[in-house]
Amino acid sequence: MKFGIVVSEGPYTHQASDTAYHFVKAALAAGHEVPRVFFYHDGVNVGTRLSIPPQDERNIQKNWTALGQEHGIDLVICIAAAQRRGLLDENEASRQGKDANNIAEGFRISGLGQLIEMGIQTDRLMTFGD
Amino acid sequence: MSTLHTVNKSPFATTTLASCLNHALEGDAILLIEDGVYGGVVGTELAKALAAAKGVSLYVLSGDLTARGIDTARLVKGMKPIDYAGFVALATEHDRAQAWL
Amino acid sequence: MSEIKKFLYVNRKAPYGTIYALESLEVVLIGAAFDQDVSLAFLDDGVFQLLKKQDTAGIGVKNFSPTFRALGDYDVTKFYVEQESLTERGLTADDLMDITYEDEDDDYEEKPSIRVVNRDEMAAIMGDQDVVLSF
Structure with a gap:
């Protein structure tokens, strides 16, 4: 299924x-x-590569990146929600004239469609x- | 045709569980996850409503339950603890999933 | 992509205090382009989204309630509002915005999009969907 x-x-x-994450792994x-x-x-904030959780805590972004890469999961961040919250990839950063991007490996930004x-x-x- | 309902809120903070119960149909399943597991404990008003839900199967995500220090012995009668694999299985057994956020 | 599915957008949260209502509406607008069988459900605090006379000038936030009235142009014409949720909040259908659509199957007659249903009817509508999106 x-x-x-x-x-x-x-x-x-x-x-x-x-x-x-646990549901997807079990599925x-x-x-x-x-x-x-x-x-x-x-939820778009899961996809920032700039988060630094304490060493003894799970790294939510890295867990998703790893799971996505291992199983070929398309990790999509909504562009409208991402723009509001400051989550950008290289293209968006340059298109919007921002000086940095922060999207993590394995994620991509796309539309609500x-x-x-x-x-x-x-x-x-x-x-x-x- | 049946629905898997998930509830992730404590019934002492919001009316989400009550609302879910009001809309669950015979043959549906309700799974309590995250803070929703507090709704599975006996001795509350909600527990009576849960127990009275006819034809609705009741489940609780065991990891969330044990994380919060709740013993399965305190669960409403008939409520089954399941793991994430059981959660996935429930989702496949029903025609749709509705998250009560 | 030719398969038509029944999509239900479940709105149970009030507007402005959180972003869910606005971002739910944004999904509905985009989703309208996919030619699916779309219904909107408003229950619990979600009924507050449809109140008349919303004026957000005092809080500096965009008033998105007029957008609901435009949805008819996108063939989003089924707004199911739960009677019990209205009553519990001291509201009646008269407190809700006038939202209409032109029925192309009936000589473009203007018809109300809001359909007030009771709790059992709402439960049946929820149980008759392919995809339920919750906000």
């Missing part, structure tokens, strides 16, 4: 991105497919938020 995943809260403040372990995870609302498309193309859409 194909699962589409929505993460709609930011890391550390809310448990949503952790629960989503893959059970032989299901997770073609895409869509990060919306404050990717969320709808995920709903159409997967068998189950799971939302993790608050």
